[in-house]
Amino acid sequence: MKTNVTMKDIAEKLKVSSVTVSKALNDKDGVSDELKEKIKALADKMGYRYNTMAKSMKDGKSYNVCVIIPERFTGMTQSFYLKVYQSIAQKLEERGYYGIIHILPSDDEEGLKLPRIYHERRVDGFILLGQPSKEYIELMQSVDMPLVFLDFYDENADVDAVITDNFYGAYELTNYLIQAGHREIAYVGNLFSTSSIQDRFLGYYKSLLEHKIHLKQEYVISDRDDRGSFIEFDLPEALPTAFVCNCDQVAHLLMERLQKNGFKIPEDCSVVGFDNDIYATLTSPNLTTVEVDIDEMAKNAVKFICEKMDDETAAFGRVAVKGKIIYRDSVKRLSE
Amino acid sequence: MKTNVTMKDIAEKLKVSSVTVSKALNDKDGVSDELKEKIKALADKMGYRYNTMAKSMKDGKSYNVCVIIPERFTGMTQSFYLKVYQSIAQKLEERGYYGIIHILPSDDEEGLKLPRIYHERRVDGFILLGQPSKEYIELMQSVDMPLVFLDFYDENADVDAVITDNFYGAYELTNYLIQAGHREIAYVGNLFSTSSIQDRFLGYYKSLLEHKIHLKQEYVISDRDDRGSFIEFDLPEALPTAFVCNCDQVAHLLMERLQKNGFKIPEDCSVVGFDNDIYATLTSPNLTTVEVDIDEMAKNAVKFICEKMDDETAAFGRVAVKGKIIYRDSVKRLSE
DNA sequence: CTGAAAGCGCTTACAG
DNA sequence: CTGAAAGCGCTTACAG
The missing domain is CATH 1.10.260 (434 Repressor (Amino-terminal Domain))
Known part of the structure; x- marks a missing residue:
């Protein structure tokens, strides 16, 4: 042949x-x-x-969309981002495009180096999956090419972003705890690390406000340094009855710590997480958490990038995709 | 501009x-x-x-290498394969090629459907990462294009494959247990599921043979059905003093089961795993296991595929990359 | 319904 | 050292 x-x-x-x-x-x-x-x-x-190359040449398009994932996210939440990518690739394919993963090495992020694929015109648009440094974001924006942020956003309003509804998810989860009789509720996460952690905190806070529960300073517990490495928790003297953790992995870490100190979950302390990733079912008891709607996020991101590739002026703003609470066994209903 | x-x-x-x-x-x-x-x-x-497209057209090459990962591996060992891909992509880039991930949907695997990227001539070679069905392997081989198997091999000898040295790794690990005084050692894994599991079993068996330890039938414990889903372990009446598990995830599952039944690890039972993935440090105590040399595997796979793209007749056979035992706290030294 | 001509952006082989 | 010509495989716009 x-x-x-x-x-x-x-x-x-x-x-x-x-x-x-x-x-x-x-x-x-x-x-x-x-x-x-x-x-x-x-x-x-x-x-x-x-031979698509020939067609590409003709109309000056590569039919590739590059999905950039900052390297540091491939360790932590690896399964999540790979699943997101899978969904993106599938949806791009339906539209005649290919997805190409580019794991952005930390050195390139630091040195503000764009992927080679850009310099070689092998890509028509970028989906930035996971928040890189501010400087890198600016670099990406300065490049005159369709761009969509996925799973994070920037204060800069003029870029299109698809995110999970962190605020609302944490709000609902905290409401659920309060309905279960909890009043002493802590939040675990470094508020200055990512916009997700911050927004989840704000959702938690809104729930407290609505229920007229005072936010105690010592109930906001940092989980990582500003560079994202986990740190030892600084638990308050008097333990709250429930913890809202900014992610399942941290919930897992917290539960280990509490259990080592002799506390039973959920009998002594309730714990909830966020993401419904591998850590949610690795803990015992399994975690009540929020599941992110990966398909819906991918669908939106792909829709945005494709329409922007067709029409440079298309704009969508910030879209928050609702998650879903997964009820498991890490929350105790307090007697009133 | x-x-x-x-x-x-x-x-x-x-x-x-x-x-x-x-x-x-x-x-x-x-x-x-x-x-x-x-x-x-x-x-x-x-x-x-x-504009690389123009060059591509000229010399009839796409400068893309497609890394195919069967969908079912993206759940289980997701972090591993993403890391492998990252390493591959980096090494391809050094040679002027791009890596493109294609997660092979189970439906396409079943229906023997090749990736669209193949039909559109956008790829010069394939790296098959993770073992698909026999039929799919045959399909890939029938396509006249450079192909390298990564992390598995096929009985068919004429294809190039890069694997971890499963045999030798399990052999060394079992030797280590025997040196620690263990004689009653079980193996956990379905011998008919993948070549990795089988080879690890054989390494374990060789170590027993060399030490003149009889292999008891009831000490070979299946961990999954033939389709790869985990099943409840069928533990022997008299517990061995040590378990060699075919992977860390199963070691993790086994430890949970043993601990639930009141056994302490490593006091009552020693357990070792394989892979050094996320599960190895999720258990308590942390697992003694074998770490796969991802970079070395990627390096070989890329070398093979690139040389085959240059020269159709290049052949390398099966190359096993040595792993490294990571000593942690899941093994007890028995008094002699 | 069918096709000759021109062009996408580059490179190779050759001539000057 | 420099460049005109041809070609990679396809498509578009136009003519018949």
Whole structure:
């Protein structure tokens, strides 16, 4: 089987022009049905494979979308981002595009180096999955190319972003704790680390406010330093009855710590997480948490980037995708 | 900044030909140093970006290598495969290629559907990361394109494969247990599920043989059904003093089960795993296990695929990359 | 319904 | 050292 059959080869065998072959193979008008079938059959038989490069050249598009994931996110939440990518790739494919993962090395992030794929014009748009440094965000924005932020946003309002509804998710989860009779509720997370952690905190805080529960300073417990490395928790003297953790992994860490100190969960302390990732079912008891709607997020991100590639002026702003509370066994209903 | 500056644009401004610009930008002979510098400076100033598509068209290569990962592996060992991919992509880039992840949907695997990227000639070679069905392997082999298996192999000898040295790793680990005084050692894993599990079993068995320890039938404990889903362990009446698990996740599951039944680890039972993945440090105590040398595996896979793309006849056979035992706290030294 | 011509952006081989 | 010509595989716009 000859490995590089071209339209011209097919045309010659059939004594027609390659224009006609092109039309037939693309199901365009201007070829008789009979000829079209004949061409398709022969193409099949000859093992013809369409050469997208040629089309790319013609219309100056690569049909690639690059999904950039900062390296440091590939350790922590690896399963999550890979799943998101999978969903993105699938949805791009439905629109005739390819997804290309680019894991952004920390050095390149620091040195403000764009992926080579950009310099070689092999990409028509970027989806930035996971928050890089402020400087890198600015760099990406300065490049005149369709760009969508995914799973984070920036104070800069003029970029399109798809995020989970962190605020509302944490708000609902905290409401749930309060309905279960909890009043002493702590939040675990470094408020200055990422916008997700901050927004989840604010959702938690709103719930407290609505229920007229005072926010105690010592109930806001940091879980990591500003560079994102986890730190030892600084637990308050008097333990709260419940903890809202900014993510499942931290909930897992916290539960280990509490259990080591002799506390039972949920009997002595209730704990809730966020993300519904691998850590949520690794703990015992399993965690009540918020599940992110990965498919919906991917769907939006792909829709945005595709429409922006078609029309430079398209703009969508910030879209928050609602999550879903997964009720498990880490919360105790307090007697009133 | 004009977004699509071409060599011709640069040439016109400088009143030279685009051939000269091409030579200058590619650091080829045949341009005076002075002119070369001038061209490079102007290219920079005009924001010129090289168009690889054109080159691709010219020499009929896409400069893409597709890394296919069967979908079912993205759940289980997600972090591992993403790390492997990251390493592959980096090493490909050093050679002027791009890595493209294709997560193979189970439906496509079943329906023997090749990735679209193949049909569109956007790829020069495949790295198959993780073992798909026998039929899919045959399909991939029937396609006349450079192919390397990574992290598994097939009985079919004529394909190149890079694997971890499962046999030797399990052999060494079992030796270590025996040196620690263990004689009653079980193996946990379904021997008919994957070649990795089988080879690890054989390494374990070799160690027993060398030490003249009889292999008890009831000491080979299945951990999953033939489709890969974990099942409840069928523990023997009389517990062995040590378990060699085919992977960390199963070791984790086993430890949970043993601890639930009131056994202490490592006091009552020693447990070792394989992979050194997230599960190894999630257990308490942390697992003694074998760490896979991801970089070395990626390096070999990339070397093989690149040389095969250059020279169709290149062949490398099966290469096993040695792992490294990570000693932690899940093994007890028995008094002799 | 069918096809000749031109062009996408680059490179190779050759001539000067 | 420099460049005109041809070609990679396809598509678009136009003519018949």
